[in-house]
Amino acid sequence: MRRVALVALALVAMTAMSRAAPLPKTPFTQDPLGPIVDVTNRWTQYQPATDFCVRPDVYQLTKIGPTVRGSNPACAFSGFRPAARGLVKIHVETPALCAGCRRLFINYAKIPRANDAPLYYAHGHVYFHLQSFNPGYTVEPIAHSPNVKNFSNDKLVVPAGSVQEPFVWAFDVHAIAYTGNTAHFVHSNVQGPYYVGPWYVNRAGLRIVGAFLDVDVQTDLGPLPNPRLNGIGYAAGFHSGEKTCPDELSSVYADGDALYGGCIDHFGGGRDVIDPYP
Numbered sequence: 619m620r621r622v623a624l625v626a627l628a629l630v631a632m633t634a635m636s637r638a639a640p641l642p643k644t645p646f647t648q649d650p651l652g653p654i655v656d657v658t659n660r661w662t663q664y665q666p667a668t669d670f671c672v673r674p675d676v677y678q679l680t681k682i683g684p685t686v687r688g689s690n691p692a693c694a695f696s697g698f699r700p701a702a703r704g705l706v707k708i709h710v711e712t713p714a715l716c717a718g719c720r721r722l723f724i725n726y727a728k729i730p731r732a733n734d735a736p737l738y739y740a741h742g743h744v745y746f747h748l749q750s751f752n753p754g755y756t757v758e759p760i761a762h763s764p765n766v767k768n769f770s771n772d773k774l775v776v777p778a779g780s781v782q783e784p785f786v787w788a789f790d791v792h793a794i795a796y797t798g799n800t801a802h803f804v805h806s807n808v809q810g811p812y813y814v815g816p817w818y819v820n821r822a823g824l825r826i827v828g829a830f831l832d833v834d835v836q837t838d839l840g841p842l843p844n845p846r847l848n849g850i851g852y853a854a855g856f857h858s859g860e861k862t863c864p865d866e867l868s869s870v871y872a873d874g875d876a877l878y879g880g881c882i883d884h885f886g887g888g889r890d891v892i893d894p895y896p
Contacts, residue, residue: 634652640889643847646738650886651744651854652728652802652828656894661721663820664830666712666764670696670819671705676802678875682706683807696819698878708813710764717819718836719761720894722748723850726800726816727827733858740800741812742857742873743880747795754837754864755894759790761832763817764811767796767878773810796831797878804875808826814878849891 619881640686641647657664671693674682686693688702698705707769724746729739748755759770768790770776776786803815817825834851857863859875863881873880 629814632706652725680806723830740856741859744856754839754861766796782807869885
């Protein structure tokens with residue numbers, strides 16, 4: 619209970635701070651997924667290509683689907699050698715940045731390679747959501763990089779045209795919650811075109827390490843009177859890569875995946891909070 623209380627207090631404090639005053643690094647405010655940054659002014663550099671390739675590389679319960687070789691044009695564009703095998707071609711049409719939205723990028727490249735107890739970092743599966751004291755922010759369920767997923771992106775749970783689709787879509791718009799992976803690639807063919815992994819490929823053919831969300835901040839509520847209450851940060855549960863996750867006891871099953879689910883053994887949040895009304 620004491621640990622849970624400390625986590626809750628740290629995450630509440632995180633959203634109350636301004637970007638100009640980042641939180642000190644603690645076991646619960648350690649940037650476990652890397653820092654969150656506003657890249658709105660250069661959003662085109664982060665815009666994903668419609669077609670590119672990744673290579674799933676961990677044990678997963680579901681099949682990855684058809685594979686291609688590195689000679690495939692989309693795979694060559696992604697930086698793979700012609701002889702590469704076991705690649706999956708990703709086809710996702712990510713919308714351009716919406717009017718009145720801010721593109722917030724979580725930079726996985728800044729995650730420390732090793733944990734340093736009591737500071738632990740994401741080295742595998744992650745579950746995260748954006749949070750703010752301003753309840754008006756939303757994210758359309760497809761307004762994110764293709765290497766993270768929400769319920770609406772899961773076509774096993776929410777098939778296109780299904781009865782539940784509009785209800786799940788409405789939930790995701792406000793939940794702003796995602797699953798991802800900072801170290802490994804997983805693609806479950808039965809669950810649709812999205813995947814989880816540490817990078818995606820932009821329109822220039824560059825691998826972008828991290829993930830972004832396009833947050834709509836033009837709401838009926840508008841900015842709150844106290845700027846600190848408008849800040850946007852993230853909170854996460856994650857796989858640290860330590861043997862506190864049982865799958866790490868075997869190299870075969872390390873960071874293994876079941877329907878985009880995996881072991882979580884630590885929690886934390888970002889140190890910086892973005893003011894969307896600069």
